[in-house]
Amino acid sequence: MRKHPILVGLGKRIRELRIERGWSQENFANECGLDRSYYGGVERGERNVAAINLAKVAEVLGVRVGDLFPD
DSSP states (O other): OOOOHHHHHHHHHHHHHHHHTTOOHHHHHHHHTOOHHHHHHHHTTOSOOOHHHHHHHHHHHTSOGGGGSOO
8 A cells, every 4th residue: 555645744743843852752642542552553654634633643742733744
């Protein structure tokens, strides 16, 4: 199964922001209220993440949802 480039870019950007803030993947997923394996799929671009989950991720990172998407 081929990953969609938008989802791959989104996951990469979220990972960058998470790492910049010093969160482990597991702790960050817990803080967002997401299952760690689901969240890992988001970072790998395997999940077409729901808008509500994007909002949770953005809130914990302290950014706007639009900031999660690469240029």
